[in-house]
Amino acid sequence: MQTDLVAALDIGGTKIAGALVDADGRLLVRTQRATPAQEDGETVARAVDEVLAELAGSALWGRVTALGIGSAGPVDASNGTVSPVNIPGWRGFPLVARVRAATGALPVELVGDGVAMTAAEHWLGAARGYDNALCMVVSTGVGGGLVLGGRLHPGPTGNAGHIGHISVDLDGDPCPCGARGCVERIASGPNIARRALEGGWTPGPDGDTSAAAVAAAARAGHPVALASFERSAQALAAGIAATATLTEIEIAVIGGGVAGAGDILFAPLRRALHDYATLSFVQGLKVAPALMGTDAGLVGAAAAAASAPTTPRRAVRAGR
Template sequence: MTVYGALDIGGTKIAGALVDDTGTLVARAQRPTPARESAEVLMAAVTSVVDELARHSMWDAQSCFGIASAGPVDTAAGTVSPVNIPAWRRFPLVERVAAHPRMPAGTRPVLVGDAVAMTAAEHWLGAARGFDNALCMVVSTGVGGGLVLDGRLRTGRTGNAGHIGHITVDLHGSVCPCGAPGCVEGLASGTSIAAYAEASGWTPPPGGPATAAEVARSARAGDPRALAAYDRAARALAAAVAATAALVELDLVVVGGGVAQAGDTLFAPLRAHLAGYAVLDFTRGLPVVPALLALDAGLIGAAAAASATPGRSTAIPTRTAEASGRTAAWTA
């Protein structure tokens, strides 16, 4: 069995896994992300996850190691500057993970953005399999995306192509932590959904957290403030999807991440608003579907991306896009 190591680092959790060549997680570890702590406290949480994986019997059998991180990332430099993790700015994550004492000799981790990893996973095994042109999005603590164009994952020069969360959709909106006004992330992330609902007078259950999941629960019960928060998020996502479709022409949009777990509470208004924004003939009727690989897509995609790095041997096969007859691959 061929095994790949993987990390998936976001604003809420740091997850790690050993993934086999069928995309199955052989082992998994997870810690909360201490997102407001120092750079070294954050790195200690990453190390703790790697420590746990390294105790697994298959650890030494891994052939490569992939890291998916919230972005922006710089894949060439091996650094990360996640908008929702303030202490990491140009943080040398690849170098630090490579220095772990149990990392197999000669292993240099491969870095990709978390949404790019999700895109690789969904194109390999999930909802985008068989499609040549797809936008895959992660809507969670932040909002990210990745693009498959002409059957290939397109990551761009620094690995940030498709970063849809930082498209401006409200010219007069609040300034995002990235520095731009009215970003999708500031309107549609789980944090933004909960904050908007609270500002509108919604309150979580007594003793419960103010999260997007709780807002979704209230929306399903008919709370108009919760419904409005999800409608606002869906409108922002729809505007960004329509803009992307107009630029590159898409066959499919896949939406994953924690907020997507709200189901029709998100997808129904998203599809309705998209019909109003995507009005050109070549953008109209664009399917929007939930991700199939749920919350482990980042880990599976990090493994896939590491395996597909040029110069590496790999047991993960290139997929044939059954829907179009073209060859699908993950190279940039």
């Protein structure tokens, strides 16, 4: 028997991906375009149109009942607009209206990319089976999303759980968001690398100054590289513990490029949690690496759309 499908878009500064997703989270059709991030807004929108046109050209398109969008942010789901930091041509861009016009007025659900990743991890990944979870992307930036009471909690604008801009150092460095000492300003990949370079770490002959290169140096025992990851882990632990104290999450799932450092990040993070998650009701908090990989944005966008109240039928089961 044929079942309904959900279309999904995953929009970031590097790529615009699209897929048709079935009730088991399988991507039956997928396509992708490079994001013309430095072009004007209409040029970026045309790339979205091309992805949608390719999906709509599939023989499976007639089974699509809703469309989910996970976008780099900030997003404003209440108004259907996006203003991604890494796509300067889109400021208050009416993405939902554009997508609806291109797809015959399908129900459309817009969430931030961190929320989309959370939906995917809760449905099929490391947060599966947990009713209360924080899922995070630690990469160029730090984003996240929440599951509360067994359901995705995107918030009114689709940004709830954006842990990267919790301040964990009141007198810390200014953050591009306008605050000081944000988790992102300390824990993101570029800031891990910046701190290591400022502390005297030097890259190898290839000149690689990425967080991955710092992680490799940390594995080799370089004290400055280790210290930079320790500081990142401390910031993450403080933000996670604060979130757990407010929401009683049971698990924090961490994905993104920085999570690829493995125990170089997770070992000091788990140690630091003992210093911050001290109250009895958060002491059992678990930390785990994400499982969904590069498909998380598409799977999660589909899950968010399927669980939205505007979706006529549940093509995808978001959560348990």
